[in-house]
Amino acid sequence: MPEALWTAQEIADATGGQVAGDFSVTGISIDTRTVEPGDLFVPLVGARDGHDFVWQAVASGATGVLAAKPVGVPAVMVEDTFKALEALGVAARERAPQCKRGAVTGSVGKTSVTRAVEAGLRLAGKAHASVKSYNNHIGVPLTLARMPRDTERAVFEVGMNHADEITPLSQFVRPHAVAITTVGPVHLENFENEEGVARAKAEIFAGLEPGGIAVLNADNPWFELLSAEAAKVGALVWSFGEAEGATARLTGFSVEGEGATVSVELRGEALRFPIRQTGVHWGPNSLCVLLMLEALDVPRETALAALAAFAPIEGRGAEKTIRIDGGAFTLVDESYNANPVSMQAALKTLGAREVAGRRVVALTDMLELGESSDAFHAELAGPIARANVDVVFLAGVHMKSLWEALPPTRRGGYAEVTEKLTTQLAEAIRPGDVVMVKGSNGSRAGVLAGALAALDLGEQG
Template sequence: MREILWTADEIAAATGGQVLADFAATGVSIDSRSLEPGDLFVALTGARDGHEFVVQTADKGAAGALISRPVAIPAVLVEDTFRGLERLGVAARERAPQARRGAVTGSVGKTSVTRAVEAGLRRAGKAHASIKSYNNHIGVPLTLARMPRDTQRAVFEVGMNHADEITPLSGFIRPHAVAITTVGPVHLENFADGEEGVARAKAEIFAGLEPNGVAVLNADNPWFGLLKAEAEKAGAQVWSFGTGEGVTAQLTVFASGAQGAQVTAVVRGETLHFPILQTGVHWGLNSLCVLLMLEALDVDRETALAALAEFEPIEGRGAERMVRIPGGTFTLVDESYNANPVSMQAALATLGARNVAGRRIVVLTDMLELGPQSARFHGDLASPIAAAGIDLVFCAGPLMKSLWEALPPTRRGAYAQSAAELAPQVASAMRAGDVVMVKGSNGSKAGAVAAALGALDLEGQD
């Protein structure tokens, strides 16, 4: 039985609304499809008007609704349901002053780092966190509104694809600690000043930082100097991680194996050796980012290392599985959730470092939102592919045509205009012992290829 999260009177007090009929909610939802019994349904207006689904949510067990026009279920009436959701989030934060709050952003790795920080927070006590990638102007207030009043620690993922998006989100969260995993050429089509614009947009995370808060920054990133200056301007303590000298947490060794990796690092002068279940080379630095964030949120080192040791790769972000085919198995590495030049290079380097019985194969779909230099970014992948010793490359999408044309004939697997067209060609090429990595932007449907390869598994067939 879930605890009561909000009463109708509390919702009205938080939002300035009017109680039409009394109720008590155990959760908050904006989607009638995923609503659970006992939830408050917030009827947002947008492409579809949430008021059209209020009666349906009542049938699914909604406790009540936040609405801007009368409906036939218990509800709180407000002028604007989106503003109401924002105010509910702020009220949730204010009624839990004991909660230490963290926020994570970055061009690459923010979801995985957020999930790993969450794992540490849950080991340490009553914790709250974003679900999925609820990191935008709706997802952040919704996550706050769902935060129980007895939360001890919380972590929020914060995303953007334009300037001035993160500032209000940071203001809602009022974090005690923030992390910027890295800055790279992502969403460039929305920034006239290129990567510097992306860096400045990420630096907006400092806007809502609590006094004397902590900023955890990647010292290996070219924009570290800019980010450090912006953090200090906001009054933050800067804790850095990287491979060079003079950082708070220095990565010295990352040794990847079949089931994970061993990390050696010097953190505040202490040498640590610890295992993680991740194999991606970028997880050497990610793990240090996680350790520093957990420290900033008052989680002890032993608890943090235990959480990292058990944190598994997320589906679409490096999760692996063995797929049975006639003659044996091949390994599917699913990196299909997203891609940009930085994450592509890290993923290719990780694949190149693996010991494989068969071939190293990559299936790549378009990287999106890279602006006028998009063709160059795609074509430039030929060099890290060669350095990684990739045997076969499959490409899908009009942008990946630039890479396809840059590849030598010996590395060309197949090219298609779409992931759906490419999937059967990739599936027919698999052999026992191969390791195949699927990666691309979510919008270019790389997941369709990963799904097709997973469906080959003989174990799931009659």
């Protein structure tokens, strides 16, 4: 039997609630689809009232409920379930004073970097981390509330698409170390300019513990601004990138088979280490991970072992060999998200790799880019040409701008609706091709990746 995460009385003490039936829980869920036996179910009130689904949660094994209405099952009664969840998160942090906490944000790469940091923390001892991309006003308190009392190290992903979102999340986590992977033109529809995005990312410093460490991208145009904001809270800045003077300076990145070797000068010491990633952005990303793990007291040998074993995440660069008539092609699945920065990095990576057949890309709209969206899409024609991409398939209203900017020799197919591109894309693939699928999650790039994966004769047989 797993150790109790919370008892009913502990939940009541943390939230100011009243125990209505004794119980203990080993996990927490806010969604009946993810409830596991032993969970506390927290019914939130939004477009629908989560209290309407308590019976489903109990049927799935929930042993208690954090409720604002009578529910007829063991519960802790509170006035507001969301505020109670926040209070439970704060209580979880305060009951684990031994825990070193890290937080990661950035316009690109925050989920992958968080996952890689998590891998190092788990190798080093009792660790806790965000699941999926639980990085918003609900996901961060939920992740905190799920943190076991004996956790030694934890890492939290923190996201935003408006100003003033990250400040309260950072203040919940109270991190000892934070990382901003990079700042780029993302969520621009909610900001006047890119500086606004940078200042919103700098909110990550708001909750930094005294004497905390800020890990920043020395190659980013906003490095000086971010460093100055970090200095205002007394943070120690550690930097990564190719820039002279970076704490961890990237001196080489060479792709070898299904991985790469990273060369770095770390505080004057030359290091080379392997990673299981081929994307060029994993040069700086791996240095960000290395510094974050150091800041969270993970031994370097453990950090390097974690990086050597960390595999690409599905939808974020994971590769798959798809067997078709006459041979096979390689699917590079980058379908989880996209913006101008990550698009250019992914295209540069594709251009750098050896291919037996053609380089093919299937792209869907990048979202939340504001008034300049069509221009950002059209500008991808340059990186596509530099990557020597042979055929381009595009879906979405904004991708029409890129379609018009491409020479006819590169045009493979266009559809305004993603689902209408699947057939012509699938029919065009040949053995030996390397096919990269990338786009924003909201523009359904995953549909294209799924259609290509479904061609696998091995899976069908």
